[in-house]
Amino acid sequence: MICTPISYPSKTSAQTFSNFLKHTRTENQLSQEDLCCLLRQKSCLFDSLDAITISRWERGVNIPSLAKQAEIVEIFGAELFDIYREDKTFIHEGLALINLFESSIERSEHPYYRNKPYRVEFIDSQDDNFMTLLQLSLVYESNPRLSLANRQLSQPFFCGLSLVVAFSFGEQIVGHSLFCRTQAKVALEFMNDEVDLFEVIGHHSQSIPDTLMVFSSFGVTPHIENYMMSVYLHKMALSRSIKYLSFSICDETLKRKLTQFKLPLFKIRTLDNYHKPIKNYSFFASRTEVMANRNLLKLSVIPSAKSQTIDPIFFMQLGTSI
Amino acid sequence: MNILIIDDQKFIRETLKADIHRYLAEDEIHIYEASNGNQGIELLMALDVSLDLVIIDLKMEQGDGIAVINMLATTPRWLTVPIAVISSSDKRTLELVDCIIHTLRLNLVGVFAKPVNASDILTPLLATEAEANTALDIQANRRHRHTNINVQQLLKDEQLILCYQPKINLTTQEIMGFEVLSRLCDRHHGYIYPDAFLPLINQQGLNSVFTRMVISQALQCWVRQPLLAQFSLSINITADDLTCDELIEYIIESSRNHDGVKLILELTESQEIINQDRVLNSIARLIINNIDISLDDFGKSYSTYDRLDAIPFKEIKIDKSFVSDMDINHQHYLIVESTIALAQKMHVKVVAEGVETAAIAGILSALGCDVAQGYLYSPPIEGRYLIDWIGQYQSELVHGQ
Numbered sequence: 001m002i003c004t005p006i007s008y009p010s011k012t013s014a015q016t017f018s019n020f021l022k023h024t025r026t027e028n029q030l031s032q033e034d035l036c037c038l039l040r041q042k043s044c045l046f047d048s049l050d051a052i053t054i055s056r057w058e059r060g061v062n063i064p065s066l067a068k069q070a071e072i073v074e075i076f077g078a079e080l081f082d083i084y085r086e087d088k089t090f091i092h093e094g095l096a097l098i099n100l101f102e103s104s105i106e107r108s109e110h111p112y113y114r115n116k117p118y119r120v121e122f123i124d125s126q127d128d129n130f131m132t133l134l135q136l137s138l139v140y141e142s143n144p145r146l147s148l149a150n151r152q153l154s155q156p157f158f159c160g161l162s163l164v165v166a167f168s169f170g171e172q173i174v175g176h177s178l179f180c181r182t183q184a185k186v187a188l189e190f191m192n193d194e195v196d197l198f199e200v201i202g203h204h205s206q207s208i209p210d211t212l213m214v215f216s217s218f219g220v221t222p223h224i225e226n227y228m229m230s231v232y233l234h235k236m237a238l239s240r241s242i243k244y245l246s247f248s249i250c251d252e253t254l255k256r257k258l259t260q261f262k263l264p265l266f267k268i269r270t271l272d273n274y275h276k277p278i279k280n281y282s283f284f285a286s287r288t289e290v291m292a293n294r295n296l297l298k299l300s301v302i303p304s305a306k307s308q309t310i311d312p313i314f315f316m317q318l319g320t321s322i
Numbered sequence: 323m324n325i326l327i328i329d330d331q332k333f334i335r336e337t338l339k340a341d342i343h344r345y346l347a348e349d350e351i352h353i354y355e356a357s358n359g360n361q362g363i364e365l366l367m368a369l370d371v372s373l374d375l376v377i378i379d380l381k382m383e384q385g386d387g388i389a390v391i392n393m394l395a396t397t398p399r400w401l402t403v404p405i406a407v408i409s410s411s412d413k414r415t416l417e418l419v420d421c422i423i424h425t426l427r428l429n430l431v432g433v434f435a436k437p438v439n440a441s442d443i444l445t446p447l448l449a450t451e452a453e454a455n456t457a458l459d460i461q462a463n464r465r466h467r468h469t470n471i472n473v474q475q476l477l478k479d480e481q482l483i484l485c486y487q488p489k490i491n492l493t494t495q496e497i498m499g500f501e502v503l504s505r506l507c508d509r510h511h512g513y514i515y516p517d518a519f520l521p522l523i524n525q526q527g528l529n530s531v532f533t534r535m536v537i538s539q540a541l542q543c544w545v546r547q548p549l550l551a552q553f554s555l556s557i558n559i560t561a562d563d564l565t566c567d568e569l570i571e572y573i574i575e576s577s578r579n580h581d582g583v584k585l586i587l588e589l590t591e592s593q594e595i596i597n598q599d600r601v602l603n604s605i606a607r608l609i610i611n612n613i614d615i616s617l618d619d620f621g622k623s624y625s626t627y628d629r630l631d632a633i634p635f636k637e638i639k640i641d642k643s644f645v646s647d648m649d650i651n652h653q654h655y656l657i658v659e660s661t662i663a664l665a666q667k668m669h670v671k672v673v674a675e676g677v678e679t680a681a682i683a684g685i686l687s688a689l690g691c692d693v694a695q696g697y698l699y700s701p702p703i704e705g706r707y708l709i710d711w712i713g714q715y716q717s718e719l720v721h722g723q
Contacts, residue, residue: 293512
């Protein structure tokens with residue numbers, strides 16, 4: 001069987017991988033034949049690979065799926081994220097996605113906000129406003145596991161929890177995300193309701209955290225929603241020690257979005273929210289699953305700073321020009 | 323709007339009625355009442371209007387709530403009527419009833435612990451009505467998306483990537499082997515999972531081609547790494563696969579060519595009627611050739627005991643839906659407990675799938691379960707990370723972590 005992977009419809013995406021392959025091959029002084037042998041030797045995914053296919057990949061006639069690209073890129077010590085974040089065209093595609101990816105379910109427009117520029121800030125747990133902003137962000141979150149109301153907690157408890165907030169004109173909150181780094185084992189115990197939020201963020205193990213866990217992620221428009229997602233995806237991509245991305249959420253909109261992105265649902269549990277049953281959704285994906293997912297990869301390459309201003313109108317123009 | 327309330331306490335019926343009238347102020351509302359299950363059933367049989375909601379109490383003399391639910395499930399005209407169950411029973415019973423109604427595929431609004439406000443029931447009911455149209459769209463969309471996957475092309479392009487999930491000995495914590503889990507990769511979205519592509523593969527009659535590819539890639543992986551030879555390699559197989567003589571021949575041949583690899587085939591449940599003789603024939607040939615057969619997803623299908631009787635399985639795997647919540651779901655605990663006991667009496671190895679927390683592993687170990695598999699040990703691992711994972715796991719084991 002000859003390996004003839006499907007080509008991507010868009011030329012720009014093919015370029016990133018083609019360039020990487022050409023560059024790596026010349027740098028390591030390999031012929032196409034050598035590279036072919038190397039891949040066949042290093043991985044069982046390329047058993048029937050031939051030099052003609054390599055030549056096609058390099059010319060961008062067709063290229064392998066992202067999952068297979070990941071396998072090749074990692075043989076040379078890099079990751080998909082490393083090569084795609086270097087590619088300006090791909091970053092532009094990501095920016096365009098933030099703008100263009102409208103959820104298929106109609107959402108009523110926010111009454112007080114219309115695509116005005118917004119400011120995104122990482123709120124440190126030491127920040128004077130941390131508690132207020134945290135409470136405000138969670139006002140509409142019906143997840144009983146995030147309920148902080150009946151606990152007298154001081155700020156040091158929240159050290160380790162990352163809160164990112166989007167403000168529009170007049171300091172109005174228009175989006176937020178809440179996440180932390182933890183151990184996969186602790187994340188699984190949280191998903192199974194065996195430990196609570198504070199045990200997750202206060203868990204100090206000697207091992208390096210290997211999981212990024214998201215508790216809440218929201219934006220009043222699809223634009224902000226996507227941007228808030230890109231913040232933690234970028235964080236995850238930047239640190240190689242993070243092997244898993246997990247979500248534990250009750251927000252139906254976010255659940256729908258993750259399902260649309262083709263992340264498999266890990267588990268559904270029914271929780272008791274003041275005597276009303278509410279569904280709690282968990283997602284648990286490996287680093288490769290995240291990076292080999294086109295949409296998630298696109299969002300992850302968008303750089304984010306501690307504090308920055310985003311102009312959706314500028315994004316939209318970018319989107320249409322591509 | 324027509325609503326039927328079945329509850330033996332007049333007080334509850336009156337409160338609910340008042341609540342409903344308040345909540346649905348402008349609608350024309352007819353409320354029917356029954357003071358026990360039998361009366362409710364009679365009323366349901368005689369009623370010539372359609373109902374928008376049936377509220378059922380569980381514990382009643384002269385016909386309980388379950389009797390009413392069973393009646394609804396066996397009467398075609400009531401199959402889709404929205405049901406709300408109200409009860410003062412404990413949480414587990416409510417969960418059980420929730421589960422029963424779901425299995426019966428009835429239209430459940432929810433199971434509510436008393437005291438109940440009518441708004442608790444009506445809010446989700448009205449929300450579902452409003453969502454019904456969108457939901458249909460989503461369903462159509464999803465169906466469309468699934469048929470969009472061109473499995474034939476993906477297989478032709480060798481877009482198959484295998485992941486491996488470890489099986490751990492509960493007593494020694496040592497790695498016993500790995501189960502192969504397959505993924506297809508498409509150009510738009512990354513991984514596609516078996517629940518999405520297996521039905522398509524079966525539909526298009528590609529299952530033996532697919533199983534062949536899986537076996538070939540998995541064996542390749544094992545042969546390349548001498549370290550893996552000490553671990554068994556479990557591959558899923560369907561009863562349908564077992565009717566394909568060519569495939570059986572291929573498996574036996576491959577196994578002979580890879581002498582050092584301990585191959586286990588996990589027979590998954592399938593609903594299709596199978597040529598029993600042919601399947602048994604294939605299984606006999608596999609066993610003679612030193613390939614073990616494992617019974618997968620034990621307990622999920624009604625035919626399980628039948629097969630257990632006919633086929634000399636080396637191992638049974640308890641389905642993860644029973645294992646993952648056995649610490650809080652007593653029913654599930656009992657099922658797992660008796661399955662382990664059964665396996666021990668039959669001298670069959672038992673593997674629990676879906677082990678996610680140390681608490682569950684502890685319970686299983688106390689029950690005498692041999693082997694565990696699940697996210698507690700590791701999510702499915704991509705082939706290229708397998709050796710690293712084994713190294714890390716074994717070093718943690720030595721250092722008593």
